[in-house]
Amino acid sequence: MPVPTAPAAPITTAKLSVIEQSKRLAAYTAVDQHILPKHKVIGIGSGSTVPYVVERIVQQGEELNKGRVFVPTGFQSKELIVESKLSLGDVDQFPTIDVTIDGADEVDSELNCIKGGGACHLREKVLAEAAETFVLVADYRKNVQYLGTNFPGVPIEVVPFAYAKVLQNLHHRLGSPNATLRMAKAKAGPVVSDNGNFIIDAPFSLEAMKDPFTLMARIKMLTGVVEVGLFCHMAQAAYFGNQDGSVTVKSRLEGEVIEETISPA
Ligand SMILES: O=C(CO)[C@H](O)[C@H](O)COP(=O)(O)O
Known part of the structure; x- marks a missing residue:
């Protein structure tokens, strides 16, 4: 061959x-x-x-x-x-x-x-x-x-109404104190997805990123989260x-x- x-x-x-x-x-x-x-x-x-x-x-x-x-x-x-x-x-x-x-x-x-x-x-x-x-x-x-080696955070799509609560949960309950709302570059305010939602970028420890499936499932359980960028x-x-x-x-x-x-x- x-x-x-x-x-x-x-x-x-x-x-x-x-x-x-x-x-x-x-x-x-x-x-x-x-x-x-x-x-x-x-x-x-x-x-x-x-x-x-x-x-x-x-x-x-x-x-x-x-x-x-x-x-x-x-x-x-x-x-x-x-x-x-x-x-x-x-x-x-x-x-x-x-x-x-x-x-x-x-x-x-x-x-x-x-x-x-x-x-x-x-x-x-x-x-x-x-x-x-x-x-x-x-x-x-x-x-x-391991995921997270170079890429700074896990992208999380959230409904706009829930973003502050999801951020709070990420900071205090899921171990991502530096999670932030993604801001637009050529527009005032946040990035809005093709589905009309906001995006949060959430960095996690290497330990958490070594088990991406468990992390993905925990994030997805937060009310207001539409989808998690862990495949x-x-x-x-x-x-x-x-x-x-x-x-x-x-x-x-x-x-x-x-x-x-x-x-x-
Ligand atoms: O997930 C994506 C968009 O949501 C892209 O596929 C990812 O960001 C890779 O893009 P690039 O090929 O520009 O590095």
Whole structure:
């Protein structure tokens, strides 16, 4: 069997920073390995890595794509799908998705991840859950042993009415004294999600982050919390583009997570 190699760098690579090249490499490799001709309903995630996913899907050609429907996780991916002239669908029409590919803020050694850096994690989790196969794509900085190594907090979507109470509970009952409401950059006031909700970013101790499922369940029990940006036991594979042009792949095989590195082409 031929040894898999990462996709060859496209001509425009020279213009991209190393991090952008790594994102593209991860996205291209994941599409090549997971978006197959038989896949007709495809979930498209959010963030800065996902445009490369769509770019690679478009490269598969009109013939394949005309028989497919693409389901977005929010405003950004909806725009991407429409601009790329792909067919748009929604998860209420397609509650079962063949493959969803999405970015991640961090992925641990068990394929758990933090998501919600772009405040889209409610819809992202619905599309992850709807997918037969859920795949993550990211640059090398997101590949960690434990969640919270580099990414500062767990994104939590809350209904606006409850945010102060949820913050108080996080500070005093759940061990996150530095949890804060995420403020908008080019607007006065808080970030408002695509669902009209607020986002809290809650940092936790490494000890708590070592058991993300328990932490996720405890946060989700707080009244007013809509969704938590901890995705546990959901991804089948994660692709990380590396600085040297290789791609590290973590994948679940018979319950075990295995890691391999694909050399540059
Ligand atoms: O969860 C997300 C948005 O809510 C993104 O997928 C996550 O923030 C990763 O984004 P990027 O590819 O820009 O690093």
